[in-house]
Amino acid sequence: MAAAAVALLGISLVGCSASEDSASGAESATCPGGKIRFGILPYEDPEALGPAYKVLGDALSKKLDCPVEMIITEDYAAEVLAMENDSLEIAQFGPLGFVFANERAGAVPMVSFGDAKGQPTTYTAGIWVPKDSKIKTIEDLPGKTLALGSPGSTSGDALPMSALTKAGIADKVTADYAGGHPEALLMLVNGTVDAAQINSQTLETATKEGSFDQSNFRQIWKSEEIPNDPVTVRKNLPQDFQDAVKEALLGLEATDVEQVSAFLGVDPAGPLIPVTVDTYQPLFDLAKTMGLTEKDV
Missing domain, CATH: 3.40.190.10 (Periplasmic binding protein-like II)
Incomplete structure (x- = not known):
C-alpha cells in the first residue's frame, strides 16, 4: 500500500472520471475495482490534453460499461511507477518510455493511432x-x-x-x-x-x-520515422480483462480518438490499430545502443 501511495503522489487528476452516466461502477471482470485508471504522459499542455482525452475516455467507458478515469501524470517516471505499483490499468507511453514500462512494469502494447486508411502512423x-x-x-x-x-x-x-x-x-x-x-x-x-x-x-x-x-x-x-505512442495494459491483470480492453479500443470510432490523434500529428485520424512489442523494436535497440536505463526516463 505504501508503494502505491508514493506512485500516486506524482499524478494529477483530470476530472473525476471520464463517464459517470455510462457505467454503474460496480466491480466486474471488465471493471476491476469499480473503475479503470488510464494514464497519459503530459506531452502537450495538460489543459489542452484533458478535454481531448475525456472524449476518448467517455467512449471507452461506454464500450466497457465501466467508468474510465483519465490521469495525466507528472512525467515518464511517475507514469511507469504508477503502473508498476498497480495504480494504473491502462497507460499511453511515449515509444521510449514504453521500453522501460514494458521491462519494469509489464506494460503490454495493445493499440496505437492509425490514419484514415487504417495504416500505422509515425513522427520524427x-x-x-x-x-x-x-x-x-x-x-x-x-x-x-x-x-x-x-x-x-x-x-x-x-x-x-x-x-x-x-x-x-x-x-x-x-x-x-x-x-x-x-x-x-x-x-x-x-x-x-x-x-x-x-x-x-x-x-x-x-x-x-x-x-x-x-x-x-x-x-x-x-x-528516422518513429512509431506513434502505444496504449498499453498492465500485464498482471486477468487475460479476459486485457482482451476486453483491446477489443473495446479497437472498436472506437475515429471521432472518438481524432482529438488525441491531432496532438500526435495524425490528421485526418482513423480508428486505433493493433500493435505489438515488435512494433517498437527500434526503440529497444536505441536504448541498448545508448546504454539507457529507466533512470534516464
Whole structure:
C-alpha cells in the first residue's frame, strides 16, 4: 500500500472520471475495482490534453460499461511507477518510455493511432534554428545551447542526444531541458537558445495555432520515422480483462480518438490499430545502443 501511495503522489487528476452516466461502477471482470485508471504522459499542455482525452475516455467507458478515469501524470517516471505499483490499468507511453514500462512494469502494447486508411502512423524528431543562424548542420552546434523537451523523451531527448553522440559532440553542446516539447519550441521562438528540438507533432500543432512560423526557422537535423505512442495494459491483470480492453479500443470510432490523434500529428485520424512489442523494436535497440536505463526516463 505504501508503494502505491508514493506512485500516486506524482499524478494529477483530470476530472473525476471520464463517464459517470455510462457505467454503474460496480466491480466486474471488465471493471476491476469499480473503475479503470488510464494514464497519459503530459506531452502537450495538460489543459489542452484533458478535454481531448475525456472524449476518448467517455467512449471507452461506454464500450466497457465501466467508468474510465483519465490521469495525466507528472512525467515518464511517475507514469511507469504508477503502473508498476498497480495504480494504473491502462497507460499511453511515449515509444521510449514504453521500453522501460514494458521491462519494469509489464506494460503490454495493445493499440496505437492509425490514419484514415487504417495504416500505422509515425513522427520524427528534429532540431531547428533561426533562419538567419550560422548553424547549418548539427556539426555546427559545439559551443551552442540546445533546448530539449524533457529527460527520457524519445524525440525530445534520446534521439537528438543520440545524433549528437554519433557526431562526437554531445559533450560540447549545452543541453537545456525546457520541461516539454512546447516549452522547447518557445525557447527557440523567444531567442533564449541557439537551437531547439521540435518534433513533427509539436511542429504541426504550433503551426496550426500560429505560435510557430516555419518560414522564420530552418531544420538542420531530422530523425528516422518513429512509431506513434502505444496504449498499453498492465500485464498482471486477468487475460479476459486485457482482451476486453483491446477489443473495446479497437472498436472506437475515429471521432472518438481524432482529438488525441491531432496532438500526435495524425490528421485526418482513423480508428486505433493493433500493435505489438515488435512494433517498437527500434526503440529497444536505441536504448541498448545508448546504454539507457529507466533512470534516464
